[in-house]
Amino acid sequence: EAALQEEQFIGTIDQGTTSSRFIIFDAFGTPVASHQIEFENIYPESGWHEHDPAELLSSVEQCIEHATRQFLEKGYNKVQIKAIGITTQRETTVCWDINTGEPLYNAVVWPDTRTTAIVRELKQMPGADELRDLCGLPLSTYPSSVKFYWLYRNVEAIKNAYDESRIAFGTIDTWLIYKLNGGIAANVHVTDTTNASRTMFMNLHTCQYDDKLLAFFGIDKNKLKLPKIVPSSHMEAFGALAYGLLKGHKITGCLGDQSAALVGQCGFRPGHAKNTYGTGCFMLYNVGNKPVISQYGLLATVAYDFGAKGKPTYALEGSVAVAGSGVKFLMNNMGFIKHSSKITELAETVPDNGGVVFVTAFSGLFAPYWIDDAKGTLFGITAHTQRGHIARATLEATCYQTKAILDAMEKDSGHKLEGLAVDGGMSNSDLCMQTQADIISIPVNRPVMRESTALGAAIAAGFAVGIWKEFDELMEMNKEDRTIFEPKIDKAKSARMFKKWTQAVDMCKGWVL
Ligand code: ADP
Numbered sequence: 001e002a003a004l005q006e007e008q009f010i011g012t013i014d015q016g017t018t019s020s021r022f023i024i025f026d027a028f029g030t031p032v033a034s035h036q037i038e039f040e041n042i043y044p045e046s047g048w049h050e051h052d053p054a055e056l057l058s059s060v061e062q063c064i065e066h067a068t069r070q071f072l073e074k075g076y077n078k079v080q081i082k083a084i085g086i087t088t089q090r091e092t093t094v095c096w097d098i099n100t101g102e103p104l105y106n107a108v109v110w111p112d113t114r115t116t117a118i119v120r121e122l123k124q125m126p127g128a129d130e131l132r133d134l135c136g137l138p139l140s141t142y143p144s145s146v147k148f149y150w151l152y153r154n155v156e157a158i159k160n161a162y163d164e165s166r167i168a169f170g171t172i173d174t175w176l177i178y179k180l181n182g183g184i185a186a187n188v189h190v191t192d193t194t195n196a197s198r199t200m201f202m203n204l205h206t207c208q209y210d211d212k213l214l215a216f217f218g219i220d221k222n223k224l225k226l227p228k229i230v231p232s233s234h235m236e237a238f239g240a241l242a243y244g245l246l247k248g249h250k251i252t253g254c255l256g257d258q259s260a261a262l263v264g265q266c267g268f269r270p271g272h273a274k275n276t277y278g279t280g281c282f283m284l285y286n287v288g289n290k291p292v293i294s295q296y297g298l299l300a301t302v303a304y305d306f307g308a309k310g311k312p313t314y315a316l317e318g319s320v321a322v323a324g325s326g327v328k329f330l331m332n333n334m335g336f337i338k339h340s341s342k343i344t345e346l347a348e349t350v351p352d353n354g355g356v357v358f359v360t361a362f363s364g365l366f367a368p369y370w371i372d373d374a375k376g377t378l379f380g381i382t383a384h385t386q387r388g389h390i391a392r393a394t395l396e397a398t399c400y401q402t403k404a405i406l407d408a409m410e411k412d413s414g415h416k417l418e419g420l421a422v423d424g425g426m427s428n429s430d431l432c433m434q435t436q437a438d439i440i441s442i443p444v445n446r447p448v449m450r451e452s453t454a455l456g457a458a459i460a461a462g463f464a465v466g467i468w469k470e471f472d473e474l475m476e477m478n479k480e481d482r483t484i485f486e487p488k489i490d491k492a493k494s495a496r497m498f499k500k501w502t503q504a505v506d507m508c509k510g511w512v513l
Pocket of ligand 1: 016017018019277278279280323324325326327328340341342343344424425426427428429
């Protein structure tokens with residue numbers, strides 16, 4: 001009993017695109033209690049994608065209560081939870097009234113493409129060509145700045161609040177931290193460097209807001225309250241939970257979800273990379289302490305910023321908008337399967353894709369293509385085509401985009417990756433991971449403990465309170481117990497498959513609804 005009470009733990013809030021989780025980790029990175037809740041994804045019109053900010057918050061609150069109760073039932077004590085980390089979906093934009101603390105509109109979610117026309121317009125404006133060098137991101141429908149631009153122009157409540165200087169801007173980390181601290185009473189309005197690097201308001205080199213960027217989007221800082229940018233690991237900045245079972249527990253770590261996954265996979269050295277197959281799929285490649293602005297369609301982003309532990313570390317990122325959401329599409333919209341995990345079984349009813357290629361461009365195509373007006377397109381349908389072929393083609397679409405991203409990363413970095421560490425919901429599919437290895441012709445390795453994203457935020461939080469002191473202490477974490485998928489098909493065949501994909505990408509653009 002006494003020994004049980006001596007162990008130290010960290011709780012992590014993991015707020016993703018499809019679900020929220022709270023996971024309590026021990027000092028070895030092993031989860032001891034967890035709870036997960038799916039919430040509603042709202043698609044009011046074609047290309048629109050929203051979340052209810054109140055539902056995001058309540059799902060997180062419930063996860064904290066349930067997981068903490070589980071933890072207590074195991075005989076542990078609340079004081080053993082030394083810190084709380086938070087990791088969230090990125091770019092998703094929420095605005096609230098600073099007088100009431102209530103949202104002025106639903107959160108506009110990262111794959112939303114209602115901004116396609118605005119992007120076309122913004123690309124013509126003076127200064128558009130300089131943006132990427134300042135912030136690392138190409139002008140597209142993806143970053144928060146463009147989402148806010150739309151909100152200001154189209155939502156009266158937002159325009160009024162802005163004109164009256166009573167509007168706060170946030171990504172989901174900022175919103176949740178604000179609310180969990182008690183809202184207007186505590187008024188904690190912060191974000192970490194990794195989340196801020198996705199807004200397009202932050203200068204990637206200084207890690208502070210950039211007047212040129214703000215001016216480009218017509219933002220007046222006196223009218224729109226922007227969150228203070230702080231390091232991802234910090235003792236004071238993120239405040240503490242104001243209510244609930246863990247009331248008074250400090251939040252000491254905050255990372256965007258993809259950054260958190262890189263940290264959770266211990267990608268601390270330049271050259272380390274990970275690929276997370278969640279709703280979308282995101283590869284991050286650690287490039288060290290200087291940002292690398294991509295010449296081949298990748299994003300430059302902050303990987304993590306542990307404050308006292310040194311300068312910010314940067315990454316090259318390849319973002320794919322549709323991965324697991326393609327599986328959800330086959331389930332919810334097409335009725336092919338009853339549960340996401342059944343996709344593999346369905347795909348295995350046929351030996352190959354039968355000539356079908358599915359460009360799952362539901363949000364246009366992101367990296368490395370950046371084609372805003374691409375639409376989801378199925379090629380190669382014949383009377384022979386079965387659901388299984390389409391299931392395979394859906395899984396393969398993410399694998400091909402990963403291949404295109406890997407090629408771009410090799411060109412930008414001048415290095416060839418020797419292996420790919422993976423995680424995320426869709427990495428549960430052995431078939432998908434084997435296909436991935438086949439298409440990129442390098443081994444894919446998958447940990448048994450796949451909650452890398454949550455673990456990354458726990459690491460950020462744990463560093464702040466001294467549970468861990470050096471990166472080296474973590475290098476062995478989650479290294480054993482990995483499944484390796486070796487490439488099995490010959491390179492000529494994978495090159496042929498990839499060529500078909502490239503041809504399909506060329507043919508899926510310019511279809512204006
Ligand atoms: P997020 O953090 O973006 O919400 P997760 O990492 O939780 O994402 O993964 C959820 C996604 O993974 C869903 O889109 C779901 O369709 C997909 N998924 C979950 N399990 C499987 C599986 N066994 N095979 C294929 N896809 C899966």
